Amino acid sequence: xxxxxxxxxxxxxxxxxxxxxxxxxxxxxxxxxxxxxxxxx
Numbered sequence: 688x689x690x691x692x693x694x695x696x697x698x699x700x701x702x703x704x705x706x707x708x709x710x711x712x713x714x715x716x717x718x719x720x721x722x723x724x725x726x727x728x
Contacts (some may be wrong), residue, residue: 689706689707689710691706693704
C-alpha cells in the first residue's frame with residue numbers, strides 16, 4: 688500500500704508516479720499486512 692498526501696499528488700505528480708513505478712518494480716517489498724496462513728478458525 689502506498690499513501691500520498693493530497694498536496695503531494697497535486698503539486699508533485701511526477702514524483703508520485705516515480706514512487707509508484709519504483710514500488711511496482713521492487714519485488715522484495717513486503718506486504719504491510721499479509722493474510723494469515725491457513726484457513727479460518
